[in-house]
Amino acid sequence: METAEAKNFKKVDIIFECQDCKPIEVLDTNLQRKPDDIILDIIDSGLKGRGGAGFPTGLKWKFTKNESAEPKYVICNADEGEPGTFKDREILDRVPEKVFVGMALCGYSIGAKEGIIYLRGEYNFLLKDLNKKLEKFNKQLKERNLDFAITIKSGSGAYICGEESALFESMEGKRGEPRNKPPYPTSEGYNAKPTVINNVETLVYTTMICNLGSDKFKELGTKDSRGSKVFSVSGDTPIAGIYELELGMSLGTFVEEFGDGDTKSVQVGGASGHCVPRKYFEDTIIGFEGIPTGGSMMIFNSTRSMYNVLHDYLEFFTEESCGQCTPCRVGCQQLLEGIEAVKKGERRPSYLEDLKKLASNMNLAAKCGLGQSVANPFNSIVDNFKEEIIY
Amino acid sequence: MSNTDALIKNLVEKHGNSRNSLMPILQGVVREERSLTEDAMLKVAEALDISAAEVYGTASFYTFLDTIPRGKNVIRICKTITCHMKGKDEIIEALEKELNINVGETTSDKQFTLLTANCLGWCHKGPVMLINDEIYPDLTVEKALEIIQEYAHNTK
Ligand SMILES: Cc1cc2nc3c(=O)[nH]c(=O)nc-3n(C[C@H](O)[C@H](O)[C@H](O)COP(=O)(O)O)c2cc1C
Ligand code: SF4
Numbered sequence: 001m002e003t004a005e006a007k008n009f010k011k012v013d014i015i016f017e018c019q020d021c022k023p024i025e026v027l028d029t030n031l032q033r034k035p036d037d038i039i040l041d042i043i044d045s046g047l048k049g050r051g052g053a054g055f056p057t058g059l060k061w062k063f064t065k066n067e068s069a070e071p072k073y074v075i076c077n078a079d080e081g082e083p084g085t086f087k088d089r090e091i092l093d094r095v096p097e098k099v100f101v102g103m104a105l106c107g108y109s110i111g112a113k114e115g116i117i118y119l120r121g122e123y124n125f126l127l128k129d130l131n132k133k134l135e136k137f138n139k140q141l142k143e144r145n146l147d148f149a150i151t152i153k154s155g156s157g158a159y160i161c162g163e164e165s166a167l168f169e170s171m172e173g174k175r176g177e178p179r180n181k182p183p184y185p186t187s188e189g190y191n192a193k194p195t196v197i198n199n200v201e202t203l204v205y206t207t208m209i210c211n212l213g214s215d216k217f218k219e220l221g222t223k224d225s226r227g228s229k230v231f232s233v234s235g236d237t238p239i240a241g242i243y244e245l246e247l248g249m250s251l252g253t254f255v256e257e258f259g260d261g262d263t264k265s266v267q268v269g270g271a272s273g274h275c276v277p278r279k280y281f282e283d284t285i286i287g288f289e290g291i292p293t294g295g296s297m298m299i300f301n302s303t304r305s306m307y308n309v310l311h312d313y314l315e316f317f318t319e320e321s322c323g324q325c326t327p328c329r330v331g332c333q334q335l336l337e338g339i340e341a342v343k344k345g346e347r348r349p350s351y352l353e354d355l356k357k358l359a360s361n362m363n364l365a366a367k368c369g370l371g372q373s374v375a376n377p378f379n380s381i382v383d384n385f386k387e388e389i390i391y
Numbered sequence: 392m393s394n395t396d397a398l399i400k401n402l403v404e405k406h407g408n409s410r411n412s413l414m415p416i417l418q419g420v421v422r423e424e425r426s427l428t429e430d431a432m433l434k435v436a437e438a439l440d441i442s443a444a445e446v447y448g449t450a451s452f453y454t455f456l457d458t459i460p461r462g463k464n465v466i467r468i469c470k471t472i473t474c475h476m477k478g479k480d481e482i483i484e485a486l487e488k489e490l491n492i493n494v495g496e497t498t499s500d501k502q503f504t505l506l507t508a509n510c511l512g513w514c515h516k517g518p519v520m521l522i523n524d525e526i527y528p529d530l531t532v533e534k535a536l537e538i539i540q541e542y543a544h545n546t547k
Contacts, residue, residue, distance in 0.1 A: 083471045083510040121418075121455045122511050124524040154418055157454030159509060173413030175452035191411075234473045234514035241515045271472075298473060298514070312472040316509055322452075 006285055007248035009257055012220065012228035014208050015201065015244050016094055023097035024140060026211045027104055031144065035109040039065065042206055045214035046226030051077055051162075051199030052269070052294035053369070057206060060196055063186035065110040067194035072112035074103050075171075075190060075197040078119045079155055079162035082270035083316060084296030087230040088200040089123055090242050095204065096130055100137045100150055102203030105210055106196055107148040115150040116190070118167050121157050159320040163368050164189070164197045166322065177324045178368035201230055201295070222248035225287030235267075235299035236260050248289075252281035254297070262301040265384070270296035271313040272373035275306070277384040306385035310339060313377045321370060328371025331362040335378060339389055349390045352382055395431050398423055403438045413439060413449055417456050422524075425465060425504075426457040454508070462497040464542050467508035467521040474517035482518050483507070485532045489539055502546055503539070 030038060043058030064072060076099060080088040092099060103115040119126065130152060138149045153171050155161050161170045165179035168190045189195025198206075205227065209217050221227045225247035234240045237258045245254075255263045265277045268284075268291045276284050276291065284290050300309060314336040323329045338355045341347040359375035366372045382389055402419040406412035413435070420431055427450050436443040450456040457465075468474075468483055483505075487493055490503050497504040513519040516528035520535065527538055 080512055081510060084473065084514050085510075086512040086514055089512050120512075121453075122508070122521060125526055153414070155453075156414065156418060156421075156456050157508070158452065170414065171411065173410045173449060175449055177452075232514065234517075235476065304476065308475070309472055312475060316471060320509060 006250035006253065007222065007246055009249055009253045010220075010246040012244045012246055014212075014228060015091060015098075015204050015230055018095055018098075021098075021208070021211055023095075023101040023207060024137075026207055027101045028144070030105055030210045031108060031146065035065070035111070038105060038109045038210060041214050042209060045209045045217045046221075047202070047205055047209060047217070048225070048288060049199055050201040050205070050229060050294065052082070052272075052292075054288050054292050057198060057202055060186060060198070061106060061110055063184075064112075064194045064196045067187055069187075069194055071114060071193055072110055073190045073193060073195040074106045074110070074112045074115040075167070075195055076103055076115070076117040076200055076203055077162060077164065077167060077197055078117050078123070078200050079159075079167060080120055080123070080200070081159035081162045081320075082272065082294055082296055083313070084232060084234055084267065084270045084298045085294055086232045086234075087242050087295050089126070091200050091204060091230070092119075092123070092126055092130065096133050097137065098204045098207045099200055100134065102198075102205075102207040103150055104141060104146065104148050105206060106198070106203070108146060110194075110196060112196070113147050113149070115148060116171065117150065117152045118155060118161070118171060119152055120155040120161075122155075124154060127152065127154070158322075159316075160322045160368075160370055163370065166368070167197070168195070175322070177322045178370075180367070199294075220246050222285075222287055222289065224289040225292075229293075230295055231293075231297050232295050233258050233297050233299070235297075236263065236301035236304070237299045247287045249286055250282055251276055251284040251286060251291075254286060255281055255299070258297070259299060260301055262303075263299055264302045264304065265300050265306065267296070267298040267300070267309070267377070269293040269376070270298075271316050272370070272376060274376050275309075275380040275384065306381055306388045307339070307343060310377065310381045310389065311336070314339065314374075317370065317374050325365075325367040325371065327362045327365040328367070328374070331358055331366070331371065332374060334358060335374065342390055349386075352386065352389065356382055395420070395424065395428070396434060399431065399434050399438060408439050410439065410441060413441075413446065417446075417450055421456055425461040425463065426459060428460075432458075460497065460501075462501050462504040463546055464502060464522055465504045465506065466539075467506045467511070469509070469511040469513070469517065469519050469521075470507040471510035471514075473514035474511075474519060477517035479507075479518040481532055482520070482530055482535050485536060486539060489536055502543060 048054040161176040166176040170176040318332040359378040363375040
């Protein structure tokens with residue numbers, strides 16, 4: 001089988017770069033353009049959402065613009081709860097104006113007057129500074145006669161509220177329980193009105209595409225994964241931290257750069273992502289054509305027990321499941337108790353096959369992405385590290 | 392009027408009395424009082440003209456909207472995998488010993504509650520803990536103890 005050629009390792013400096021780009025000037029330049037031209041630019045850039053699901057950003061904006069209901073909303077998803085992800089906090093801390101400008105340009109493009117940042121409660125320490133900067137920014141918008149203003153709403157410690165429809169419920173003062181889809185947010189989001197919801201990083205890229213032009217962005221990455229992405233690198237690495245890298249490199253290249261020489265596996269995409277063992281590093285492309293990631297890259301070396309890793313993830317899902325639908329609420333508990341029973345010898349190793357089927361059924365039957373994605377870590381860890389789960 | 396009543400009144404004035412204001416109001420009460428009493432939830436329900444069950448339903452969903460009494464300082468130690476690998480167990484043990492309580496409990500002088508939390512978003516700087524809204528990354532046992540002692544000293 002022919003596989004796409006992997007890209008080389010390349011550090012990029014678009015997100016955090018702040019020397020040449022004055023965010024407010026990007027806004028000024030682009031307010032001279034027609035809303036449709038901005039949306040076409042974002043579509044042309046090939047930018048896909050950086051929050052995990054990877055929906056084309058330009059299309060999301062276009063669908064929302066095409067809706068007739070009013071008012072419309074722009075929401076910045078800063079709930080960042082996926083284990084191993086910490087880039088959105090860093091972006092909001094270091095270059096918040098780039099996020100604000102992305103929201104304002106989106107508002108201008110789709111015809112929204114209100115922007116809201118949903119900030120996870122764990123990041124409340126950012127509030128004071130962000131509110132101060134927002135006050136200034138909102139004033140700048142007023143001076144430009146742009147009818148748009150941004151406020152912040154806080155979360156209160158619930159991973160599921162990062163899921164877009166649960167996030168709307170939370171903003172509406174309710175339990176963070178995901179809604180049925182359709183309708184999608186572009187037609188019925190916050191307050192059941194047309195809503196663009198984008199990840200923090202996605203919004204910064206929209207600002208930068210408006211600044212650099214879509215061609216410049218397209219020069220980076222591959223056909224399916226345009227541009228670059230901010231990675232949160234943690235675990236067994238001597239250089240844990242945040243790195244912006246061109247998309248499309250192989251996991252092997254990544255590990256060469258970040259591993260400690262003894263890397264056994266990498267969990268790509270956080271607890272809800274996939275575990276890739278060493279033997280597949282070279283063949284795995286980091287990007288939408290291979291393994292997509294919201295940016296979380298957790299590296300494990302040979303001293304780590306993959307049973308402990310899986311156990312931690314399952315505990316996480318069991319606690320964070322909203323409990324609304326049975327496949328997920330009961331399924332997470334059963335998977336956790338199941339691997340504990342196999343470990344203790346109370347169940348035969350073949351029980352793992354039953355558990356894998358359960359995880360796959362959850363993928364089909366669960367209502368939202370949380371329950372649906374538990375099979376990713378479960379099946380990839382059990383398949384590749386069966387001995388560690390059993391003995 | 393009790394302190395809680397006045398607090399709720401202020402919060403409702405600031406955020407409005409629509410259903411969409413429920414979270415900021417509950418968050419405001421927790422910020423001042425660390426947890427929500429039955430009485431506080433009843434008052435909020437009354438102010439927003441919704442049933443108390445709706446208020447409790449929302450409050451009980453969120454980890455940070457505690458409905459059982461908490462200490463003046465709520466410590467949350469991240470227990471997710473990377474902090475686990477970097478030694479959160481030792482930190483927890485040391486704090487349990489220092490405060491003479493187990494995870495989930497509050498000291499008898501109501502100064503500290505010790506809890507664990509899922510990923511706090513500092514995996515590159517674990518282990519890490521949150522005390523109220525403040526974050527403390529790159530912990531060692533010594534550092535964690537020092538921080539706790541400082542809080543104990545400042546809130547005496
Ligand atoms: C369980 C779950 C948690 C999620 N958490 C987040 C999150 O913390 N931040 C985020 O941007 N998207 C999160 N998402 C994805 C959002 O639902 C949504 O797709 C995203 O905010 C869209 O923005 P984007 O297109 O810019 O990526 C989560 C999805 C699920 C199913
Ligand atoms: S899959 Fe899990 S988190 Fe999602 S709606 Fe069902 S119970 Fe809730």
